[in-house]
Amino acid sequence: xxxxxxxxxxxxxxxxxxxxxxxxxxxxxxxxxxxxxxxxxxxxxxxxxxxxxxxxxxxxxxxxxxxxxxxxxxxxxxxxxxxxxxxxxxxxxxxxxxxxxxxxxxxxxxxxxxxxxxxxxxxxxxxxxxxxxxxxxxxxxxxxxxxxxxxxxxxxxxxxxxxxxxxxxxxxxxxxxxxxxxxxxxxxxxxxxxxxxxxxxxxxxxxxxxxxxxxxxxxxxxxxxxxxxxxxxxxxxxxxxxxxxxxxxxxx
Amino acid sequence: xxxxxxxxxxxxxxxxxxxxxxxxxxxxxxxxxxxxxxxxxxxxxxxxxxxxxxxxxxxxxxxxxxxxxxxxxxxxxxxxxxxxxxxxxxxxxxxxxxxxxxxxxxxxxxxxxxxxxxxxxxxxxxxxxxxxxxxxxxxxxxxxxxxxxxx
Numbered sequence: 001x002x003x004x005x006x007x008x009x010x011x012x013x014x015x016x017x018x019x020x021x022x023x024x025x026x027x028x029x030x031x032x033x034x035x036x037x038x039x040x041x042x043x044x045x046x047x048x049x050x051x052x053x054x055x056x057x058x059x060x061x062x063x064x065x066x067x068x069x070x071x072x073x074x075x076x077x078x079x080x081x082x083x084x085x086x087x088x089x090x091x092x093x094x095x096x097x098x099x100x101x102x103x104x105x106x107x108x109x110x111x112x113x114x115x116x117x118x119x120x121x122x123x124x125x126x127x128x129x130x131x132x133x134x135x136x137x138x139x140x141x142x143x144x145x146x147x148x149x150x151x152x153x154x155x156x157x158x159x160x161x162x163x164x165x166x167x168x169x170x171x172x173x174x175x176x177x178x179x180x181x182x183x184x185x186x187x188x189x190x191x192x193x194x195x196x197x198x199x200x201x202x203x204x205x206x207x208x209x210x211x212x213x214x215x216x217x218x219x220x221x222x223x224x225x226x227x228x229x230x231x232x233x234x235x236x237x238x239x240x241x242x243x244x245x246x247x248x249x250x251x252x
Numbered sequence: 253x254x255x256x257x258x259x260x261x262x263x264x265x266x267x268x269x270x271x272x273x274x275x276x277x278x279x280x281x282x283x284x285x286x287x288x289x290x291x292x293x294x295x296x297x298x299x300x301x302x303x304x305x306x307x308x309x310x311x312x313x314x315x316x317x318x319x320x321x322x323x324x325x326x327x328x329x330x331x332x333x334x335x336x337x338x339x340x341x342x343x344x345x346x347x348x349x350x351x352x353x354x355x356x357x358x359x360x361x362x363x364x365x366x367x368x369x370x371x372x373x374x375x376x377x378x379x380x381x382x383x384x385x386x387x388x389x390x391x392x393x394x395x396x397x398x399x400x401x402x403x
Contacts, residue, residue: 067299140337144283146280148279148283150277151276190276202271202273202291204271204292206272244312
């Protein structure tokens with residue numbers, strides 16, 4: 001049984017034609033199912049658990065990157081389910097990484113059910129799928145409980161990536177895009193401020209499974225696009241925990 | 253290479269798993285299974301199953317263990333290499349090295365013991381003396397010294 005989680009922004013009339021096209025195509029394939037509408041204040045974990053108890057096997061998120069992040073952050077650990085995604089509107093970089101095109105072809109991908117088990121990360125008390133970003137200068141990140149890595153007094157951008165790479169990498173190598181290897185790729189790019197502006201120093205790149213850090217002052221951390229201030233962080237990978245339907249054109 | 257001049261991270265780095273860039277410091281027991289490039293500071297220990305490159309300007313204050321190592325910076329610690337150890341003209345190694353093959357460019361500095369090809373060293377016959385008990389007042393005639401093959 002398929003459950004479709006519709007994000008609240010889809011109520012906007014401009015998305016109606018695309019939604020109708022999706023619904024017609026899914027009905028043709030015989031995979032259309034119950035629609036559940038979610039908002040920013042909905043607890044997706046509770047909804048998905050309830051539907052799983054009633055026999056749901058596939059949860060399809062309909063929306064954008066924000067929808068995807070909100071559902072996964074709370075519900076990635078619900079057992080026995082396969083997730084799918086139908087992109088609508090703008091801000092849809094996740095669908096590109098997963099090989100899910102915009103338009104009714106996304107329904108074809110869903111119908112084909114090419115399932116991959118991907119790694120998912122935990123950040124403190126929630127899950128993340130793509131990356132964690134932060135900027136700071138007074139921190140040491142303890143990796144694997146064995147060594148500490150940090151910028152030498154310089155302000156640095158740090159990105160811990162499970163799927164995708166930082167925006168300042170133009171051509172990612174295949175080794176950088178591996179969401180099934182049980183590791184994150186951590187990038188650290190120190191910067192140097194001068195009279196002429198900010199220059200960036202050669203970035204560092206490390207493969208890690210576990211990172212923890214305590215910050216002297218709260219640091220702004222962005223987890224899959226959701227921003228918060230944190231005084232400590234514990235990041236760990238859960239290998240191949242998350243089943244999702246992907247397309248042939250995926251980036252990994 | 254100065255801090256500002258660098259090639260993009262993805263250029264020519266397809267097989268590199270770890271890069272410790274300049275201005276980054278690593279402290280502790282660093283273990284990797286892939287190729288490692290060090291351009292910053294590392295203290296503690298460094299171990300990888302594959303190749304290690306210590307670039308010019310890098311400083312390692314640690315024992316190092318790898319399959320092959322190329323040093324263009326400074327290493328203060330023992331270096332244990334299974335295959336090839338290459339020291340470029342700007343290399344400074346202050347510690348013992350153990351390797352199968354060693355390449356040292358003119359200008360490189362190496363302060364420490366160097367052990368190469370342990371298997372061959374173990375096969376070389378060693379000189380030894382047999383213990384003989386002699387009673388008091390006995391007369392002993394000595395033959396010429398012979399080399400004993402020790403197992």
